[in-house]
Amino acid sequence: MTDSAPSSTGSSADKSPRRVVLVDGSGFIFRAFHALPPMTSPDGTPVNAVYGFCTMLMKLREDTKPDHMAVIFDTKGKSFRNDFYPDYKAHRPPPPEELVPQFGLIRDATRAFNLPSIELEGFEADDLIATYARQAEAEGSDVIIVSSDKDLMQLVTDRVQMFDAMKNRTIGAAEVLEKFGVSPDKVIDIQALAGDSVDNVPGVPGIGIKTAAQLIDEYGDLDSLLERAGEIKQPKRREKLIENAELARISRNLVTLKTDVPVVEPLGDFELREPDPEVLLSFIASHGFKSLISKVKSKFGGDVEFDSPTAAGVGVNDIKVEKAEYELVQDEDRLKHWISEAEYLGTVAVDTETTSLDAHTAKLVGVSLSTEPGNGCYIPLGHVSGEAQGGFDFGDNPADSPSNSKDAPKQIKLERAIELLKPLLEDPGVLKVGQNLKYDMIVLARHGIKVAPMDDTMVLSYVLDGTSHGHGMDELAELHLDYKPISFKDVCGSGKTQITFDQVPLDKALDYAAEDADITLRLHRLLKPRIAQEHMASVYETLDRPLVPVLAEMEGLGVKVDAEILKNLSEDFAKRMAALEETIHEMAGEPFNLGSPKQLGEILFDKMSLPGGKKTKTGAWQTGADVLEALAAQGHDLPAKLLEWRQLSKLKSTYTDALAHHINPNTGRVHTSYGQTNVNTGRLSSNDPNLQNIPIRSEEGRKIRTAFIAEPGHKLISADYSQIELRLLAHVAEIDALREAFKNGEDIHAATASKVFGVPIKGMDPMVRRKAKAINFGIIYGISAFGLANQLGIAQKEAKEFIEAYFEIYPGIRDYMDEAKEFAKKHGFVRTLFGRHIHINGINDKNGMRRSFGERAAINAPIQGGAADIIKRAMIAVPNALLDAGLKTRMLLQVHDELIFEAPEDEAEKAIKTIREVMENAAHLSVPLIADAGIGDSWADAH
DNA sequence: GTAATCACG
């Protein structure tokens, strides 16, 4: 307490703070926001104030050398001041929309710097600062308040200083005197008299700072002044003071900072801690603050992979320097060495190299491992001689050991390597880390290895950042590590001269493959800690991570498709298309390419001069189905025929022809690939081929489903959630009437129709039900009168009335929509029931159209995303439940709200029971979840 | 590589 060497940074037994820095976080945000040019993070979020904040914190630590430090924020709501003066800060305009998302980010930044982030409901940051400042002062500490807010100047004493971080200026008693004309202890009285228009503090009208200072100088303090106001010589001033004495006292209460706030965190907890470099770097990198990366690294050191403090301006994560450590593993002893290293450390990054992007046909060529950032090895297993395959160097050195060029390079035998690697990759005590590990798991599963436990950096990245950026390894490396990995093209070439990886010379293969494993491990170290920090543990651990092996299993199984049926359909479609083509050409009076919208538009609207032609934004005629349907309805035959042709063309090219090519010759089945990180809302996607858009709505298209069949002695089971999105809406928006309808098992569209249109359910006109169905869907999509009118082909006015009626029937919907929009505007994302964050693009866009788009997405995302979460839970649970029940039924496909299984005929009924049971209990909502299921010989029959 | 179209939930 008596120690007068405040700048001493040495430790002493005395635990009292010596140098306490209190940062006015809220004040800083606004100033930085207006002072700095606009900046956006890679995902488009505005971040200029966050950037300014980070640089400020860095500098502050350097310049002020604190031993205790905290950042203090305002809370959003009202403060105690509003209790006695409701108008306090009432005229504040809402913050600019570019600033809104930064409030949360600044708190995140504070935590990333490992600093306490302090706020308390009902109190302003200023009061908390005042309380802590006085506490610290009482303990004999020096205090620096980082703020330039004049409201804090009343706190200045010989131990308490302010610091303007933007201007780099210290504010002490002298500066306060300059500003207010009085010493800091009189500042309150000045403010009480002069008021403050910004905060809506009234003060005494007609008295500004100058006059106030004069008066206080003369009368000593506010109370004396008001008591002796009658003595004032200037009549106007005298009257005003007497008249507004009470207002001055209220103002004083408003501007007086509270120094006895019941703070939660004790001052001692502000003891300065070093930030975790990985956490901090990951925060900084993910927001695109590239210029800060090297600063942080040199200041806080960081892990082995980050220590290149002298490499200013160059790639700070220069992997190439350490590439020498990559090892080509060509004999068993070295492989065993790497395996035991991985066993010892408990974590290993794994990557496989193969001959194809398609995991189901790819041949394993090699495996790379990394156990620590900066190290890595590549184990070639299926390389052939590059020269023997031609491609490069054809004809080069023809006489140079021709017989040797056909020999494969030295490598461990594939079977032996698998034998050695299997115990490691299956060891429950060793975490296997991969980038898109599902791919490697599928390849390795064909060699009898079931990789577990696992983490996937691609999935980690998706859970953390959604689709604000891609999750490919090269992109993640550039984003998080500021490093551009060797590209696949560099190694294998592209286009006609592209070679497969088994032809890559071993030295090049080593560089590329080992680097991939190394980078994967580095990414894992950056991303994994963020999962807990950003409260995504539940989403990652219970949904997306456990789903990876489930998807790998489904993709590996594939679904049987009958090539013969597809071929017959193709032929049928081709014949009918040819006939239609001839007819259409005749009608047009000239031949043209039916598949060219451009030519079609010219025929219809230029040559035939049909009415209602509209141009696309590129100036071409619109020839979409809706346009052609309108023309057909007016009795024009050509558009009608063309629609028919288009349907057949689509079915043939996209389905019957394409699907046949996807039948794997080894399995006779079609193996799709599920994208787990492609969809913003958390849904899966399916590609190569897409099995989530197999036709069903049209009679013709539905035939394609007859080609999806079960193995002999088996059946297909299709189980789908009934109205899962509407049920979720009823639950999250708390719509009692909708909940009741579901609880009573009503036909939800009919029930809606009955309520909206006031007609009985019994004997209802199907058209009326259809309208209600469209509204129900519209609600989920963030309804607009225009959209609904378009959907139903009715007037916009009528659509608007329907929507109004709907809102009446189901009160609560509107609130839900408003809340979803508001939340998205504020945070830039919305949340599903299970905590998944869904980034909403454009929600704060200046462009009204893009903003509306964002608003509708904000309404839809929690519902679509929530449904996606639920079926993911079911997918994780069902296979285990089937195993537990001793069943051989296997899950093959997912189509958003539907799961397809293949079951031995004799157990199909039993399997359905288990499947429905699990699906219906995948979530417990305030409405029942219902799964319907069917059995059949084909997908068409099972549905 | 992009735009237009259309298949699905």
Add this chain to the structure above:
DNA sequence: GACGTACGTGATTACG
């Protein structure tokens, strides 16, 4: 008052 909009995907084809 006008603008322009249903939410989320993937595959194919034409075309510059």
